[in-house]
Amino acid sequence: MANVVGTKEVVGMNLLELAAIDSGGQQDLVGGKAAGLAGLIRLGERVPDGFCLTTTAYASGKVPRAEVLAAYERLGGGPVAVRSSATAEDLPHASFAGQQDTYLGVTGGEALIAAIEACWDSLHSDRATTYREANGIPHDRVRMAVVVQRMVDADVAGVLFTADPLTGSRSASVVDAAPGLGTAVVDGKEAADHYVLDGTQVSERGCLSPARLEELRGVGERIRDLLGAEQDIEWAFGRDGKLWLLQARPITTLFPVPPPSDKPGPRLYVEFGHVQGMLQPATPMGMSTLKSMLAGMLAAVGLTVEIVDIGGRLYGDLTDALRDPSTRQRLVKLMAVDFGPRAQKVVEHLLDDPRFAPRKAPRKRNAAALKTAPKAAAGILGALARPARARARVFGEIERLRRLPVTDPATAAELLDLVERDAESSTRVDAIIWPVVSGIAVCAALPPLLKGVASEDEIHTVLGGMPYNVTIEMDLALWDVARSAEPYREMLLTTPPAQLADAQLAGALPDFGLTAFLESYGTRSAAEVDVGVPRWAEDPTPVFTMLANCLRVTDPEQAPDRRFARAGDRAESMLAELAGRARRKRALRGRLAGFFLRRARELTGLREAGKFAGLYALRDRRRRLLLIGAELHAERIVDRPDDVMFLELPELRTVVETGADLRDTIAARRTDHARELRRRTVPVALLSDGTDVETLLPAPPSDDRTLTGVGAASGRVTGRARVVHDPSDASIEPGEILVAPTTDPGWTPLFLTAGGLVTETGAVMAHGPTVAREYGIPAVICVPNATTRIRDGELITVDGAAGRVTLDR
Numbered sequence: 001m002a003n004v005v006g007t008k009e010v011v012g013m014n015l016l017e018l019a020a021i022d023s024g025g026q027q028d029l030v031g032g033k034a035a036g037l038a039g040l041i042r043l044g045e046r047v048p049d050g051f052c053l054t055t056t057a058y059a060s061g062k063v064p065r066a067e068v069l070a071a072y073e074r075l076g077g078g079p080v081a082v083r084s085s086a087t088a089e090d091l092p093h094a095s096f097a098g099q100q101d102t103y104l105g106v107t108g109g110e111a112l113i114a115a116i117e118a119c120w121d122s123l124h125s126d127r128a129t130t131y132r133e134a135n136g137i138p139h140d141r142v143r144m145a146v147v148v149q150r151m152v153d154a155d156v157a158g159v160l161f162t163a164d165p166l167t168g169s170r171s172a173s174v175v176d177a178a179p180g181l182g183t184a185v186v187d188g189k190e191a192a193d194h195y196v197l198d199g200t201q202v203s204e205r206g207c208l209s210p211a212r213l214e215e216l217r218g219v220g221e222r223i224r225d226l227l228g229a230e231q232d233i234e235w236a237f238g239r240d241g242k243l244w245l246l247q248a249r250p251i252t253t254l255f256p257v258p259p260p261s262d263k264p265g266p267r268l269y270v271e272f273g274h275v276q277g278m279l280q281p282a283t284p285m286g287m288s289t290l291k292s293m294l295a296g297m298l299a300a301v302g303l304t305v306e307i308v309d310i311g312g313r314l315y316g317d318l319t320d321a322l323r324d325p326s327t328r329q330r331l332v333k334l335m336a337v338d339f340g341p342r343a344q345k346v347v348e349h350l351l352d353d354p355r356f357a358p359r360k361a362p363r364k365r366n367a368a369a370l371k372t373a374p375k376a377a378a379g380i381l382g383a384l385a386r387p388a389r390a391r392a393r394v395f396g397e398i399e400r401l402r403r404l405p406v407t408d409p410a411t412a413a414e415l416l417d418l419v420e421r422d423a424e425s426s427t428r429v430d431a432i433i434w435p436v437v438s439g440i441a442v443c444a445a446l447p448p449l450l451k452g453v454a455s456e457d458e459i460h461t462v463l464g465g466m467p468y469n470v471t472i473e474m475d476l477a478l479w480d481v482a483r484s485a486e487p488y489r490e491m492l493l494t495t496p497p498a499q500l501a502d503a504q505l506a507g508a509l510p511d512f513g514l515t516a517f518l519e520s521y522g523t524r525s526a527a528e529v530d531v532g533v534p535r536w537a538e539d540p541t542p543v544f545t546m547l548a549n550c551l552r553v554t555d556p557e558q559a560p561d562r563r564f565a566r567a568g569d570r571a572e573s574m575l576a577e578l579a580g581r582a583r584r585k586r587a588l589r590g591r592l593a594g595f596f597l598r599r600a601r602e603l604t605g606l607r608e609a610g611k612f613a614g615l616y617a618l619r620d621r622r623r624r625l626l627l628i629g630a631e632l633h634a635e636r637i638v639d640r641p642d643d644v645m646f647l648e649l650p651e652l653r654t655v656v657e658t659g660a661d662l663r664d665t666i667a668a669r670r671t672d673h674a675r676e677l678r679r680r681t682v683p684v685a686l687l688s689d690g691t692d693v694e695t696l697l698p699a700p701p702s703d704d705r706t707l708t709g710v711g712a713a714s715g716r717v718t719g720r721a722r723v724v725h726d727p728s729d730a731s732i733e734p735g736e737i738l739v740a741p742t743t744d745p746g747w748t749p750l751f752l753t754a755g756g757l758v759t760e761t762g763a764v765m766a767h768g769p770t771v772a773r774e775y776g777i778p779a780v781i782c783v784p785n786a787t788t789r790i791r792d793g794e795l796i797t798v799d800g801a802a803g804r805v806t807l808d809r
Contacts, residue, residue: 031085031145050149157182157236269315277744281312281676283532340763379434439603465568468605482550497544526746532645546749567776711803712769713779743768
């Protein structure tokens, strides 16, 4: 079959020859698939001849028979492929693969008309409708075009991915192929021959020869480079041996690749956000703030780590530490303490990877560490010796920060000067950091100290009902508000939370204690470390949602304050039991164990204090940025005051000083941010070629009913699963089990009614598990794909001791 691309004739607006579609943004007329095919033709690739029935014809509601039949005759009649080309198809963030219909081998005019009508109808199928909703695409803005192409007399056909869609590696291409039309590959109904092209020699096997595989790899690389994105390409080799391209669209599932590094060899990047329970992307302004804050925190303890932005998430380059003979084993322990078991397994796996073998390097004196060491020793030892005094210093500093008088200059330029000065200075939490580190350190010391004496579950019990935790105090304060709000129960349970929030901000609600709560905790929110995220004081909608959850608790024994008190009683009892056991084994070890167990209860609750203290500076920074945005909005330089959150500080400086119009940049970043908000999984560790390291690990043992994770809070509970991705509108009935990607302090009021917790990521000492232990609710973390494998509303059993979730199926 020859590649006849036809004349560049435009046959009215109902029909366009594929070769006549221009590059000037006709996607609204021809849809994603036709636009992609036209792009391949412009690049000089071999594409079967065809035409597109445009969205104009679709809007008319009737197939233009005469035009379609005439175009079919120009193709020479015979078998054709009839394929959907919706305007929301083959997008950078949504492929719509298989969501609308395709008909192959259609022969004859009447069959062609029927196939076109069937393609139109498939725009409104259940699967296409559900897919659009999942990707945030409005139904009323989607139109359908239809592509009609000559069929290739295929010897073999299939799909080429220019990056590995499973691992994310950009160093490998993947090919799936089958004899004939390749429908087995696309439909997934039969096993296809699978090839991974990573530069190593391919053996002679399956339906593709090494020569054809090399040809496919070269075509894929060429198209990827020309189009500037990794591609999912459908292809077919004809009986004459020629390679035809049937479709090319961006691979939409890949996590963004790390930025290029000027250092040699592969690099390892570990995600930092999940330590704070934050998997959603940060705004550009939030990212710049987080980078400076994290660098300051690491410098305070003598560490230097390159922090990079990958997909709006914070990743740290730990390659040098992994390759350093003196730090690589300690890195595993660091991962276990604060980054969680998933990160720990990744680092353990890479210890055996020859690409990360230890390398001797000249030892550099870490001046910051040497300077910090005496201060750290004094701070930690002081906290261990006088925990009450250390706590008083921590909470005194928080109170000082809360009461610190702040003034806002009058002009945008002066406000920006102040914001930039604040960004350059590290958070003043020296009085906080060492007591917090002390609490983390004593907790980390408990498992080795009590090895052979206590199980992990028993140690977790000691860490339950922990006092001096500002997040727990916040949750219990909200519970007190709920009890005061009982007279207004009907109003609070039946009025939409957003409407109640508007009334609260307008001063139109009766005062049942919420105003005081917001004065104390209005700096908080989900993803609160991002300065671009509204605080509860600005939008208390999530607070009213959580308040309604509290009002649904009718069993006095399930009251959060009683649950917290019971967890504390169990902890004190277990502490005495474990100290006694240790003494009976060895007196000195027993005294040491008792000391560390007691200090754990006196200091570990301070873990939340450092972050809480930093929220006051973020509050002031956000307010000033929004004041700048309001001034720019008044001058019509930006469309909305919060547009400033989608700029970085140097860009904002340019806008303030010159009035530069960066609205296109802001709009593009808002689109990217919205796309990343929909992403459900975030790799815990990436290699520099985009490989998700966890995909290289052996799959954990599991079956259809048992999911395996890591036990993080003791106990066993059975209840209905409530799968939640956004806490702002989540309704958790008493006893339901919260299933979430992760949790941060902004989620924890949901724990007031939850019977258990299951998350996909996290660390035992992270916010969510810590609060779960303190309420005495079982928790299992690091359960792969929990939010998709567990169905909302199904009965599940959470065993915090065994680290298992059992589905009642």
